[in-house]
Amino acid sequence: MSVHRRSQGLFDPKLVSEAIGQSFIKLNPRILFRNPVMFTVEIGTVIMLIVSLWTLSGNAHQGSFAYNLSIFLILLFTVLFANFAEALAEARGKAQAATLRKTRKDTPAKKIVLMGEIFLNEVHIVPSSELKKGDVFVCEVDDIIPSDGEIIEGIATIDESAITGESAPVIREAGGDKSSVTGGTKVLSDKIKVKVTTDPGESFLDKMIALVEGASRQKTPNEIALTILLAAFTIVFIIVCITLKPFGDYANTPITIAAFISLFVCLIPTTIGGLLSAIGIAGMDRALRANVIAK
């Protein structure tokens, strides 16, 4: 299948410009809230903006305006960068999904029409997207199987490397537990008759597209557990920073708000938190490129 004929450059200008736009849109707290770590960084950024304006209006206890402003800008950049990484990964995912979708439409299917225009069991060439559950098609040597289905007649060796990554061809035959074939795999020898088992939009390819797009991507159990762990770390460090205030008072060492927020951002797992979703999408992308599908 032609999923990745052409590997996109990491910084395709079109994708980058779209990602930059997205990274500002994602500043919306309601969107960012889903990522607790970056959300707290954003709160810190807002506080620093207020502190900067405060120093500008004449408060002298919180350090110079330039100092506060630079902290604010660094924080803002941190949040934007995290958003950018996520947006770029998403954009790449979308671009790939488009390619995949094209593949699906373009794959010709040799559909067998029971009552043909002229003969019984006439073979029509139709786009794979028009196959419905229960339809029957044939595949010969070098054909790409257009949809998920079950072999009802014949035996064939099939290259499933596009899906499983396993380069050795496998044998599929009618009857028994080795009768199912997946859309996107390629027939290497012989001829089979296949009955479609999924409706359009539900096939394996469709699921793959959804996965890459990240739209219906469910968080994996591990991701959920990791988010819990990261949230716990973040809470610990909120406590660390808040309690530092009375500690500093006791030691007669006043600590500026900018210092608190900088310390906090240094302590919390910002890197993992910021890049987590980007990593997820990028991982899917790489897996596809290596022709491995995993969930």
Added chain:
Amino acid sequence: MNAELLGVIVMFVATLLLSVPLGRYIAKVYAGDRIWTDVIFNPVEKLFFKLSRINPTKEMTWKQSLTAMLTINMIWLLWAMFCLTNQSWLPWNPDHNPSQTPDQAFNTAVSFVVNCNLQDYSGETGATYFSQVFALMFLQFASAGTGMAAAAAVFNGLKERTTDKLGNFYNYFIKSCIRILLPICILIATIHAFNGTPMTLKGMDTITTMQGDTVHVSTGPVAAFVAIKHLGTNGGGYYGANSAHPLENPNYFTNMVQMIAQILIPFAMVFAMGFYLRRKKLAWVIWTVMTIGFLLLVIPTVISEVNGNPQIAKMGVMQPNGNMEGKEVRFSSYATAFWSIATTVISTGSVNGMHDSFMPISGMNMLLGMMVNSFYGGVGVGFLNFFVYLIIAVFIGGLMVGRTPEFLGKKVEAKEMKIASIVALLHPFLILVFTALACYFASHNTNMGWWFTDASGKHGASGWLNNPSYHGFSEMLYQYTSCSANNGSGFEGLADNNPFWNITAAIVLLFSRFLPIIGPVAIAGILAQKKFIPESGGTLKTDTGTFGLLILAVKVIIAALAFFPALALGPLAEFFGMK
């Protein structure tokens, strides 16, 4: 090599050599295998079960186990409160000591129930013989047994099978007390009685000294008390000076016995896990990780104590024995420094020198020992605390190798992580928040009213500090760290016998004892219900050195990041201020 250093090394090696066979014995006790001690203990146990109407073969789920544990602990708390607040008229009060005030009794009772033994009172004047034996010593057995029973339940949950039952809590509890604690205690108590530790009910003695002064000598049933105090990693001394007192710890030999007694079971529980689950290699990995952590703390401490106090060196005297303030000549700086770290990494909290007078680096290492709280750790609970870190490390390691994390053939998922995170979060939360509160009051010298009155009758909060500046901060930090680690040692200069410290400390104690027991038992219970997955080529191996390093890294990162700011303002600032 000098004799003082050699003494310390012999103590450590002897403990290790004794703990492996003890671990095997403990594993057999929990597995219910036949052992040679059955002849003596079977009838005793049967009597226990019969009198208390318990069926030891009836297995409990993790929820039932925890209900049983919490119920019986509540009864103990009430019993101890009753004894302490009424001790003045109860029997066995030859010294006519008064009853404790409600807040003090609450603190004392809680701290003994939770195996902490904070002791805001002083043993000679604050407790009668009746309270010492019937409330405090009883709880030293009971709280140690509770910790061990919880660990046994966790062991049970980690077996290679699928079940929702974790054994019978009462059964584990009674077996721990009778078959493990009791015989060793009798041995230790005998050694002490033969080495000059009092075991009498005669009451305070009065003697005339060589110079003709009349002084009083407080005695009592000390030998029996000292034995379980160390074996159960309780640490509450019979006397105010704890194991620094020459009657409680008369010579170097008793010092060694006490030292070995307190590390023995924490070591042995790790090996017991190895024997019980037939994963000896895992046990050795865990033990090695704990030992590396211990050595990282103990070596700098010994060095800094042996080198002495630079401020005193400036005065022109010699310090052949190191920093001797608050230490005893018969133990030397080596053994005292070693003890100070051993007692803090384990949750004993007994002292044979006054921690408040140790050098800043030593103070920091003691604090770190309690902040990590699982380099060995207390009887039973030390393993449980380690287990929480283990789960977190398994999880991180699993993600690193790209596998769904599993531990001993059971998948570790979101629910377990939630519990482990809460338990790991609790410790820094309690320590930092309460220290911040005390700091706030102290720095503003808040008028505390009923909550605090100092020796001169003033209510200003800064009056509870015995030392100024950074060391004063360390005193407050140490107190709550000690509570949260269920340790019980203290920078005793802090004036902590007043409602504020008694009550806040008791609150910290209750949370920090029971949540870290409930958490791991719940995790074990949930894991036990999961399907067992046999080990395969892709499984993350937990019994390798690499994984050991990962656990160590997780602990160091959590402790270092969470507590470094506090340590920097306490002992570290003091250290740099001394130069």
Added chain:
Amino acid sequence: MKKELLSSLLLTLVCIIFFCVVYTGIVYIIALIGPNKGEGEKIATKNGKYYYANLAQSFSADKYFWSRPSAVGYNAAGSGGSNKGPNNPDYLADVQKRIDSFMAHNPDVKKSDVPSDLITASGSGLDPDISIQGAIVQIPRIAKIRGLSQEAVKELVSKHIDKPLLGFLGPEKVNVLKLNIDLDNLK
């Protein structure tokens, strides 16, 4: 829950009887067989009284070896250390005072020979021992005031050095009380 409560109550009762009465009783009986009947190591005096060998006594007179400073006034009705931090100015002033006082009473001694255990308070306030150096540094004073030769006192001290456990574990030390009793007998 009700059954849980009953079992817990009964179990508590049984445990209290067993661990508080039976265990304590066993140890008590064993201690009775042991030396001093479980009352601590005692030293009989000539006038029919006794001292506790393990408890420091206050020796302020120049004719006796001094014990280590005590934060509780050598009264064994209580116990404890000073709990002063190593950098506490009050504490350092106390130590300086002790050094000055020691030097005033021992004019023949170099300050750099005074060991720190003689000028710092012990942990319990009842430490019965001093270091070997702590005894040696007091010899000139004792010899002078008692009119003894320094060698005689030195010999007495060396007789009272407690060797490490088994000869190789732990520190050497001198029990001040035993030393002073023998010092009185030396005449």
